[in-house]
Amino acid sequence: MSRRRGLALASLVVAFATVTTLVGIASGAPPQFLLLDLLTGLTFAVAGLGAVWLRPEARTGPWLLLCGALWYVGSYGPSGQPVVTYLGFAFEAYYDLVLAALLLVLSSPAHRLHPRALLAALAGTMLARSLGRLVLLDPVRLFDCADCPPNPFALWPDLTAFETVEIVTNVAMAGLLTLVGLTALWRLLRSGPVGRRARWPILIAGGLAMTAAAFDAFEYAWSTTTGSLPVELAEPWNGVFSWTMFGVRTLVPIGFLLVTLRIRSAPGPLGPFAAGLERPAGSGTVGDALRTALGDPSLLLLRPADSGTWTTEDGAQAALPDLGQGRAFTLVGREDRPSAAIAHDPALLEQPELLEAVVRVLRLALENERLEAELREQLRAVTESRERIVMAAEEERRRVERDLHDGAQQRLVGVMLALQQARGTADADMVPEALREQLAVAAHETNEAIRELRELARGIHPAILEDEGLRAAVAALARRAGIPVDVRLTVDARLPRVIESTAYFTIAEALTNTLRHAGASHASVRVVHAGQTLELEVSDDGQGGADLERGSGLRGLADRVMAVGGRLEVESKAGGGTRVRATIPTP
Amino acid sequence: MTTLRAIVADDSVVIRQGVARILSDGGFRVVAEARDGDELLDAVAAEPPHLAVVDIRMPPGGSAGLTAALTIRERFPTVGVLVLSQFLEPEYALRLLGAGVDRVGYLLKDRLGETQELLDAAHRVAAGGSALDPAVIAELVRARRRDDRLTRLTNREREALGLIAEGHSNRAIAERLGITTKTLEGMSGAIFAKLGLEDDPDVNRRVLAVLLFLDGAAG
Numbered sequence: 016m017s018r019r020r021g022l023a024l025a026s027l028v029v030a031f032a033t034v035t036t037l038v039g040i041a042s043g044a045p046p047q048f049l050l051l052d053l054l055t056g057l058t059f060a061v062a063g064l065g066a067v068w069l070r071p072e073a074r075t076g077p078w079l080l081l082c083g084a085l086w087y088v089g090s091y092g093p094s095g096q097p098v099v100t101y102l103g104f105a106f107e108a109y110y111d112l113v114l115a116a117l118l119l120v121l122s123s124p125a126h127r128l129h130p131r132a133l134l135a136a137l138a139g140t141m142l143a144r145s146l147g148r149l150v151l152l153d154p155v156r157l158f159d160c161a162d163c164p165p166n167p168f169a170l171w172p173d174l175t176a177f178e179t180v181e182i183v184t185n186v187a188m189a190g191l192l193t194l195v196g197l198t199a200l201w202r203l204l205r206s207g208p209v210g211r212r213a214r215w216p217i218l219i220a221g222g223l224a225m226t227a228a229a230f231d232a233f234e235y236a237w238s239t240t241t242g243s244l245p246v247e248l249a250e251p252w253n254g255v256f257s258w259t260m261f262g263v264r265t266l267v268p269i270g271f272l273l274v275t276l277r278i279r280s281a282p283g284p285l286g287p288f289a290a291g292l293e294r295p296a297g298s299g300t301v302g303d304a305l306r307t308a309l310g311d312p313s314l315l316l317l318r319p320a321d322s323g324t325w326t327t328e329d330g331a332q333a334a335l336p337d338l339g340q341g342r343a344f345t346l347v348g349r350e351d352r353p354s355a356a357i358a359h360d361p362a363l364l365e366q367p368e369l370l371e372a373v374v375r376v377l378r379l380a381l382e383n384e385r386l387e388a389e390l391r392e393q394l395r396a397v398t399e400s401r402e403r404i405v406m407a408a409e410e411e412r413r414r415v416e417r418d419l420h421d422g423a424q425q426r427l428v429g430v431m432l433a434l435q436q437a438r439g440t441a442d443a444d445m446v447p448e449a450l451r452e453q454l455a456v457a458a459h460e461t462n463e464a465i466r467e468l469r470e471l472a473r474g475i476h477p478a479i480l481e482d483e484g485l486r487a488a489v490a491a492l493a494r495r496a497g498i499p500v501d502v503r504l505t506v507d508a509r510l511p512r513v514i515e516s517t518a519y520f521t522i523a524e525a526l527t528n529t530l531r532h533a534g535a536s537h538a539s540v541r542v543v544h545a546g547q548t549l550e551l552e553v554s555d556d557g558q559g560g561a562d563l564e565r566g567s568g569l570r571g572l573a574d575r576v577m578a579v580g581g582r583l584e585v586e587s588k589a590g591g592g593t594r595v596r597a598t599i600p601t602p
Numbered sequence: 603m604t605t606l607r608a609i610v611a612d613d614s615v616v617i618r619q620g621v622a623r624i625l626s627d628g629g630f631r632v633v634a635e636a637r638d639g640d641e642l643l644d645a646v647a648a649e650p651p652h653l654a655v656v657d658i659r660m661p662p663g664g665s666a667g668l669t670a671a672l673t674i675r676e677r678f679p680t681v682g683v684l685v686l687s688q689f690l691e692p693e694y695a696l697r698l699l700g701a702g703v704d705r706v707g708y709l710l711k712d713r714l715g716e717t718q719e720l721l722d723a724a725h726r727v728a729a730g731g732s733a734l735d736p737a738v739i740a741e742l743v744r745a746r747r748r749d750d751r752l753t754r755l756t757n758r759e760r761e762a763l764g765l766i767a768e769g770h771s772n773r774a775i776a777e778r779l780g781i782t783t784k785t786l787e788g789m790s791g792a793i794f795a796k797l798g799l800e801d802d803p804d805v806n807r808r809v810l811a812v813l814l815f816l817d818g819a820a821g
Contacts, residue, residue, distance in 0.1 A: 424688055432617060432621075433620070435715055435717060466712060469690065472688075477691075
């Protein structure tokens with residue numbers, strides 16, 4: 016209900032109250048009675064308006080306002096207007112029906128009116144009482160009450176019938192109202208901590224309302240039967256009693272208002288929930304955050320598994336019905352393809368805003384988690400495939416180097432030996448000088464080919480790296496550098512092939528850059544293997560200005576180092592020398 | 603004079619037979635040929651020769667040649683080991699040498715085209731001396747070329763130093779340089795003095811001193 020309508024309805028109640036009070040004053044009703052009557056009705060109005068104002072979407076507000084209006088229905092007795100008086104008498108106390116309905120709705124887990132039969136029985140009974148009062152009672156004819164106004168609706172005035180209906184319906188009402196109160200109490204006791212925490216005021220308010228109503232009905236029945244009140248108290252106790260009853264009645268709307276507000280302000284710490292989700296991903300953590308945020312320790316976070324089953328946080332698989340006992344379900348994400356579901360205390364359905372907000376955050380969190388996992392998986396796959404590519408390339412280089420040495424080079428050596436032998440045989444006088452010279456040229460060329468092949472093979476993959484390790488290979492690099500190179504190498508054991516070759520080629524490329532571009536007079540190589548890190552550094556005293564982004568050689572180096580999970584940094588200020596530093600993780 | 607016995611080990615039959623022929627022509631008696639490390643060790647154990655010519659890279663695993671060569675040096679000190687290699691890196695040679703230069707040689711396969719060089723080295727190793735490939739020595743010298751002490755040497759002296767490191771005898775060096783042995787002795791005294799080394803009349807110890815000096819750069 017909109018606030019404006021609430022305000023209009025409340026104004027109507029106030030108008031009723033005003034009229035009732037004015038009528039009461041005019042007919043000389045006792046002021047304290049008038050005051051209490053006025054106050055109780057207005058309390059409903061204020062509580063109803065408050066509920067509408069603070070929770071426009073809740074149904075409590077309009078119902079409380081309705082109660083306020085109905086409150087005054089029975090207050091027109093003293094008006095002297097027969098129609099108003101008898102209608103008022105016949106239809107008094109219907110606010111009890113509304114309160115019973117409200118109590119049943121608010122105490123039910125899903126906020127549904129249930130059991131309807133109970134309320135229907137109550138309504139039927141009350142209607143029967145109203146009908147009895149309307150058509151069976153005519154005090155003018157039945158009691159010879161000359162002062163009493165005649166009942167224009169009394170079609171069949173009959174005292175016995177009236178009294179019978181009055182006793183039966185009032186006893187039934189007292190019983191049904193008590194039943195409603197007990198139903199609410201039972202539900203409260205059965206609900207989880209969330210429901211209990213939010214709803215204990217309803218038990219007080221509703222219980223008081225039902226008790227008061229039941230007592231009223233019982234009092235009617237009692238007095239109709241015996242002609243006296245069930246509780247006869249001497250003054251001042253009689254006054255205290257009726258004041259207490261009125262006080263109790265004023266507590267009822269306040270109780271309902273409290274419940275409504277409580278549901279609104281009930282644990283809704285979305286902030287802490289969101290913060291809880293920010294902890295490292297893992298369904299247990301999300302579940303914990305949910306349980307904390309919704310205040311429901313029994314809550315289960317479920318992930319969709321195959322064929323309509325769900326996976327619980329501890330990894331068990333279960334179908335919905337098994338998990339559903341005493342729990343409500345809320346799906347997260349699309350209805351046909353939920354990303355998760357939460358099985359929770361049904362009482363949380365009373366806090367749809369909180370639930371919806373939590374579900375929204377949860378959906379984002381789960382989506383985020385899924386994307387993150389996907390990304391991680393992709394990254395892992397890419398990293399692994401890159402490593403495999405590097406390994407394969409490495410393996411390929413080794414194979415080519417071996418093939419060159421063991422295949423082509425061996426054959427060339429064989430050719431050389433054959434040429435050598437031919438030259439030895441050709442020393443005889445019958446072989447022309449030209450041929451012997453050509454043999455010598457062929458031998459020389461073959462020799463050169465062997466030498467070039469050796470250089471080529473070493474460039475592809477130095478055998479010394481595999482045979483003698485990083486130390487020897489780096490020493491060989493330093494020796495051939497062309498400028499003095501200090502080598503400090505602290506590597507105790509052999510490292511995995513791909514790491515050794517990555518380190519070797521990094522140093523080789525860095526030294527090549529130094530020789531080609533830096534114009535350095537001195538370089539130094541430092542390699543330290545400590546813990547699970549191989550650190551290497553190649554620095555020179557050259558002109559600097561090298562850039563990782565510009566030189567493709569450096570870029571390739573960085574890629575190569577990254578492929579084995581390492582990092583490469585180049586520090587090269589103009590005029591300040593160049594320092595290439597790589598960190599490679601080792602087993 | 604007894605005939606020098608030799609074993610040739612190489613997984614390439616062309617090279618094995620080529621080397622065997624060169625050795626035979628040069629006065630060796632090739633008593634066995636081996637295709638891999640195990641065959642070589644078996645043959646050496648069966649009848650330790652004066653000389654084993656070993657391909658540095660042999661099956662199994664490619665590194666069996668060098669391993670077998672090192673094993674022979676350790677277990678059969680009377681057997682001269684001449685390794686034929688395709689690797690210029692002095693590390694291989696220095697590892698083969700270990701602590702001494704007795705009966706050991708390291709030649710690049712290029713030398714197979716220079717029969718006389720090969721035979722010369724083979725004889726030196728078989729006789730208890732050493733033979734290191736000039737190209738490998740050049741690598742070592744290259745690494746030290748900026749060393750103050752090395753720059754103090756004259757070109758002629760540096761040439762002599764290389765020949766000493768290769769393992770040639772004084773007479774052979776003097777012959778190559780075209781000087782008398784006497785002159786060479788004087789020259790080598792000067793070289794050792796300039797390098798801050800102690801001259802030693804024993805050839806092998808002298809070679810070792812020079813190699814250790816040259817290796818200083820690498821380590």
